[in-house]
Amino acid sequence: MNRLNREQMAERVAHDVPEGAYVNLGIGLPTKVANFLPKGRDIFLQSENGVLGMGPAPEPGKEDPDLINAGKQPVTLLKGGCYFHHADSFAMMRGGHLDICVLGAFQVSVNGDLANWHTGAPGAIPAVGGAMDLAIGAKQVFVMMDLQTKKGESKLVESCTYPVTGLNCVTRVYTDVAIFDLTADGPVVIEMVSGMTFEQLQEMAGVPLRLAD
Amino acid sequence: MNRLNREQMAERVAHDVPEGAYVNLGIGLPTKVANFLPKGRDIFLQSENGVLGMGPAPEPGKEDPDLINAGKQPVTLLKGGCYFHHADSFAMMRGGHLDICVLGAFQVSVNGDLANWHTGAPGAIPAVGGAMDLAIGAKQVFVMMDLQTKKGESKLVESCTYPVTGLNCVTRVYTDVAIFDLTADGPVVIEMVSGMTFEQLQEMAGVPLRLAD
Amino acid sequence: MIDKTVASLEEAVANIFDGATIMIGGFGTAGLPNALIDAVIDQGAKDLTIINNNAGNGETGLAALLKEKRVRKIVCSFPRQADSHVFDALYRAGEVELELVPQGNLAARIQAAGSGLGAIFTPTGFGTLLAEGKETRKINGRDYVLEYPLQADFALINAFKGDRWGNLVYRMSARNFGPIMAMAAKQTIAQVSEVVPLGDLDPEVVVTPGIFVQRVIEVPSRKAAAA
């Protein structure tokens, strides 16, 4: 079985972003999706800190501390991009104006609940940022995660054991071994890596799956 | 008794607007106050349709249909003025950022209820505009009106018989014969026109008055 | 390549359907998208709900749409004006429904819709006829009325300049309802005096980011040409 590495996962997600889409890429792994967006397409990246039309990282030495992304890394602005304040930025999310957001996750439940902000561990300092707004705001919420933890437990679960970020919000899950659409009837497998069988995948996922027609 | 005419009333109100005040002048009689603001003072006129730092009417031939006041009359912009959208404009009112608004009225009650938007007459087409927002938003709400109707009924009343615009919101009433502060203990007369006695004024007002100390 | 500009007013309003709710920008005639309203008149959609600050002036624009009896209901703050005779007659005849909303609540409800809020407690209108039957609540000693978002299928707005990504800037007090209506409608159609090349609008100065705009149509105006 040919598991996808992180770059391959990012490339796979990027492939599904259509021209004209307004997209927010969460911090961490989802940020990598930007590196693989097809060059010919007009795709609009939004950053929660008030940027639309975000471009790639600047050349070394060209960083501007006033132009950063949600992960506080220096970025650039595309021709045609613009700036706005935080209330307008989160209105873009909460108001349903973004087509896609891509987030990482600790767990996703079969009905689309997302857990990605807090381990719930005693002593952990909680931090939420824009995760809860992104989870409930975009028309489609894509999650990128390995299907299993390092211990071999499935992260696609009947019900999240980690504190949830949002309920019934994830529409699709991209993993290292398969892609799932979360439908009203549960997870539907729409793609598997080469060498993977449905039976193997079912075993790894641990929740009832269906194959797409 | 020397009743004030409309220009004199406007001049009297203008006299009480301090330097640095953010002021909204309602349509009709209050608009005239702008003509009498002391020239040396920086006073900021706000217009509900998204203008701060509104200047006087333009010279004939210099009107711009995109620059109007709440009464849809052409105006100008002072150096240092700016434009904004309607939600921000009404946030200025509702959020308590205006120091003074000046409104006309059909009636004002002794506890500061304002009636100025609707006669309540059968068949009248109601129109409210920004009246209700102005009534409850500014730090001080000044009303300009004749003390009595043409029929000789006092417009300063125990309780409004016209539909109200806002409750407990008027702080001061400028009339053709006297100026009243509306306090928790009722109307206090702070100024009368020359030739007016307190007894005459009490008779005209028809509600219990007190003289300022 | 994304290009939201369209070649004709006809194309700009082609998909407006019977029964649609349409926000129309403008305060009086400043910012009123007259060319788009005329295109809607030609297009034929009927049984419309219109959200605008006023209810039409004179015989053109919104008044003309009303006169054709294409409007079922109007949501506005100030219908009665010196030259609102078309609306006045229809209203008195019971041929158009009126939802009267204080102007600031109109703006706040439109902004709430664009921002995805479920409802807001506003102090405006408390204790008045316009809050009758509405839920109220005292919060920190002040009285508020619960008001719900105003959404629309379409927004027709008038901006000064736009580009092919739908970024817009406005002109003077013609800005008024445009930016918030653009956020509150499923599809926003902007009439602009000038379409400019992508990158011509300073990113610091864009008032309506393109994400809120679906179609842009250039309608040169004399006043813009003079500006």
Add this chain to the structure above:
Amino acid sequence: MIDKTVASLEEAVANIFDGATIMIGGFGTAGLPNALIDAVIDQGAKDLTIINNNAGNGETGLAALLKEKRVRKIVCSFPRQADSHVFDALYRAGEVELELVPQGNLAARIQAAGSGLGAIFTPTGFGTLLAEGKETRKINGRDYVLEYPLQADFALINAFKGDRWGNLVYRMSARNFGPIMAMAAKQTIAQVSEVVPLGDLDPEVVVTPGIFVQRVIEVPSRKAAAA
């Protein structure tokens, strides 16, 4: 003549009192009014409640204020960062209270305060730990949480240019919380890279109208000089 500019940082923050609630603009370090925070440190006010998106970075600015134990409570969305060790230690020691707010609710609550709303129903956070104990309501089939406005006695913000009437423009993504915090505080103090003569700021381009700003202090910055 109204001139909101002040001559020194000391004067700018002179009236901040013990127990005050202070909004501080910025997202990470972009838009953080560092000079004003340093002035507050020197000024001595204590027992403060701070509203900021983060909880300080490294050892300077907000982190330094925290380190001096001048902050009783912090309201923010993202305290935990790679370099938030000052906050982390105080929090673990129980020496600072944390109110964690989803970032969009933080922005919406600040905007609600500036706009005079009494409360808002927001979908963000519904069903999560951060909505525990809060009133909820289903509106048109969607679940919402009732959230209250966030007000402040003071807002400290960092803008690019300002004039003597308090009009402000910002620079790139350093705009972030500045415009809405300016509206939500009783007194807004703006650190600007450059004070410009009245009339230099294009009226179409002013982001924060002067009505929302009480004091302006020029603090030239290298990055602004380069811009």
